[in-house]
Amino acid sequence: MDTAALTAFLEVARAESFSLAAENLHLTQPAVSKRIGSLEESLGVSLFDRVGRRIALTEAGRTLLPRAQQLLLELEDMKRAVANLTGPVTGVLRIGTSHHIGLHRLPPALRAFSTRYRDVRLDLRFIDSEAAYEAVLSGDLELGIVTLPPEPDDRLIAREIWDDPLAFVAGPDHPLSKQRKVALADLTAHAAILPSSSTFTRQIASGLFQEAGLELQVSMTTNYLETIRMMVSIGLGWSVLPASMADHELHILQIPGVNLRRSLGVVYHPRRTLSRAASAMLALLLPTPEAEQ
Numbered sequence: 001m002d003t004a005a006l007t008a009f010l011e012v013a014r015a016e017s018f019s020l021a022a023e024n025l026h027l028t029q030p031a032v033s034k035r036i037g038s039l040e041e042s043l044g045v046s047l048f049d050r051v052g053r054r055i056a057l058t059e060a061g062r063t064l065l066p067r068a069q070q071l072l073l074e075l076e077d078m079k080r081a082v083a084n085l086t087g088p089v090t091g092v093l094r095i096g097t098s099h100h101i102g103l104h105r106l107p108p109a110l111r112a113f114s115t116r117y118r119d120v121r122l123d124l125r126f127i128d129s130e131a132a133y134e135a136v137l138s139g140d141l142e143l144g145i146v147t148l149p150p151e152p153d154d155r156l157i158a159r160e161i162w163d164d165p166l167a168f169v170a171g172p173d174h175p176l177s178k179q180r181k182v183a184l185a186d187l188t189a190h191a192a193i194l195p196s197s198s199t200f201t202r203q204i205a206s207g208l209f210q211e212a213g214l215e216l217q218v219s220m221t222t223n224y225l226e227t228i229r230m231m232v233s234i235g236l237g238w239s240v241l242p243a244s245m246a247d248h249e250l251h252i253l254q255i256p257g258v259n260l261r262r263s264l265g266v267v268y269h270p271r272r273t274l275s276r277a278a279s280a281m282l283a284l285l286l287p288t289p290e291a292e293q
Contacts, residue, residue: 148262164261168182225245
């Protein structure tokens with residue numbers, strides 16, 4: 001089966017648009033349409049319903065989708081296994097990471113990698129850690145450099161790179177900052193500004209309150225930690241942020257007996273052969289060579 005046609009099929013299904021798929025694949029829209037038409041002709045079915053500008057998978061398309069994904073993943077895995085035997089480190093390395101990690105943690109490793117491996121093209125996608133985690137599971141990304149989940153998940157290999165202490169923070173003029181002593185229960189009387197409930201960081205913070213039988217009063221949510229820091233600094237609420245983000249605009253609330261932290265690290269699929277580029281990146285990120293499988 002034509003792998004180029006399958007690739008076009010997957011991209012149109014993902015983008016729900018022939019024009020966007022063509023743009024993402026660096027092809028013309030007629031070229032993408034031709035590949036889809038060829039695939040439909042070879043299978044004897046229609047894969048997409050085209051109603052006006054709306055594109056939707058047919059029943060046949062939905063049936064083909066997971067099989068096409070698996071076929072292309074296995075083909076890519078085979079190519080990596082052969083390429084890893086010899087030759088220079090080349091190709092495309094697809095990595096997903098959060099804005100916070102990309103801004104505060106990754107630059108030294110990225111600089112060292114791009115200097116050492118000039119023939120590798122980095123496809124760096126800034127997305128939520130949870131989305132990157134799922135993209136590694138599905139095979140869309142080779143590595144995720146993310147906030148690790150609070151509970152182990154054996155579907156992926158996870159390696160901690162950075163320990164990231166968290167701090168309860170409020171603006172200097174917030175009522176909590178004026179208290180001499182702050183208890184966990186005191187926080188629930190004031191509005192909190194936190195990442196969305198789907199994020200690993202929010203799950204870590206919420207778990208602490210749930211264990212104490214306390215209910216949070218969340219007034220705003222955003223997954224951009226820099227935005228949270230700004231809103232907290234002007235007094236709109238308190239939050240839980242990486243302690244490294246605390247500055248003169250934030251007051252750290254010392255809560256006796258509470259020590260929150262999260263782990264930042266790298267995840268990759270246990271059943272996928274890592275490219276030489278991915279192995280080289282792991283060697284830069286990890287204190288010991290753990291890329292070997």
